[in-house]
Amino acid sequence: MLAGTVADRLAVGAGIRGITVREALCQADQHIGDVDARMLMQQVLDASHAYLIVHSDQVLTAEQAQKFRQLIERRVAGEPIAYITGKREFYGMDFVVSPSVLIPRPETELLVDLALERIPSNRTVRILDLGTGSGAIAIAIAKCRPLALVTAVDISPGAAAIARANMRQHDVDNLSIVEGDWFGGVAGEIFDLIVANPPYVARADPHLSQGDLRFEPPIALSGGEDGLDCLRQIIAAAPAHLAESGSLLVEHGYDQAEICRELLDIADYDAVFTCPDLAGIMRVSGGFCPGSIVRQ
Ligand SMILES: C[S@@+](CC[C@H](N)C(=O)[O-])C[C@H]1O[C@@H](n2cnc3c(N)ncnc32)[C@H](O)[C@@H]1O
Known part of the structure; x- marks a missing residue:
């Protein structure tokens, strides 16, 4: 009051x-x-x-x-401005948001930049966005690479509905949105690039009870005890869904780059790397499908 x-x-x-x-x-x-x-x-x-x-x-x-x-x-x-206005800008586009979805963060634009570097503009490649939320990443990629065939998965029906609304708003026709549990939504399918910004906040992280995070859906934030549950699952399961020269890019927390590279190494990804965001925070890690460099 x-x-x-x-x-x-x-x-x-x-x-x-x-x-x-x-x-x-x-x-x-x-x-x-x-x-x-x-x-x-x-x-x-x-x-x-x-x-x-x-x-x-x-x-x-x-x-x-x-x-x-x-x-x-x-x-x-304390309600986030994006939930009050119902929109947030990401990658130069306005996205509808509601309390069903994470508010897209500026640092996630790095994931889109790195994805676009890997997606040719003159031929069709298959892209998967895991945990699409508002659809911001998938729609930015689909708009910038009209020949790409993008699939976006989210376990939350509320998020999938918002992603579909954004897809319509941006008039995107090279994207399909699937409700499902990570790769369960795309069983048997193969992709040239898989991107994910999964929940990666540790259960006891005090930030969960501060600022905007208090209003965002827990399923979009919480990555289990150490925050790494979803990253572990995605890194372990992605190779079965990657084309021979395909690659995986994952966003993670400020202190999770080293462990993510370890997880990628353990799963035998090639050319494992981490990239910093504009604030200099190690934000996205990735690698090529295990065995892809030997095959090239
Ligand atoms: C951190 S949010 C990212 C949202 C959006 N990609 C972005 O960057 O703004 C993580 C998303 O993963 C979804 N998610 C959580 N667990 C999932 C699961 N088991 N399978 C598929 N999606 C899941 C959540 O509903 C949420 O939308």
Whole structure:
């Protein structure tokens, strides 16, 4: 509750003389910061950032002021801005998100960059995205490589529904979305590249009870006792689904690069590597299908 603060003033302002966009943003800024305030105002007015600048003297209707107040209260209570607005940008595209899916993270764009480096633009290759969530990775790849045939798997029906909504929104026709338990959803199928951003947070990680993570689906976050359950399963099972020269790329936690490389080595992947994200954190590891370098 924002007692005596922005909530009251927004309500009072709307009742007496009305409150302008600029005044409302100024008041909200003190509680949630200017970027979040602006995004919530854009949501209320269904308007662009430029519109807010040009129309900063526009007086909000009582209904708009009340809606803005309610959104601010949700944000003050900690709800992620992406769930409040229902969208998040990833790889230059807007994605629908809901509490059924992980909010796509900027660092995951590295996984897409590395995938695109490995996908030729002039021929058809088969790509698998495991744990697709909102479909952000699979859709970014499918849009950037129209000849690729992309399959995206998620165990959560809610996530699969959001991924399908995003697929429609981005008019993607080279992607199929499958509900299933990792490779159970694609039994017997072979891929040239498998990518995954699986749940990798350890059970006791204090971050699970902080910030946005409190609102995100546990099935998208929790990787078991040490956070590595899903990474272990995927690294062990992927070779049976990789073409001869195929490769696997997995995103992992800031402190999991070494263990992931060990797991890849144990499973006999070739040319095992780790790549840092823009913040310099070792974020994605991968390797070629076991035996592929000998075969080349
Ligand atoms: C960390 S989220 C990644 C979501 C999305 N790929 C992204 O990067 O924003 C992990 C996803 O894996 C899915 N998942 C968890 N366990 C799974 C399983 N056994 N089989 C398939 N998907 C699973 C979750 O539902 C969740 O959508």
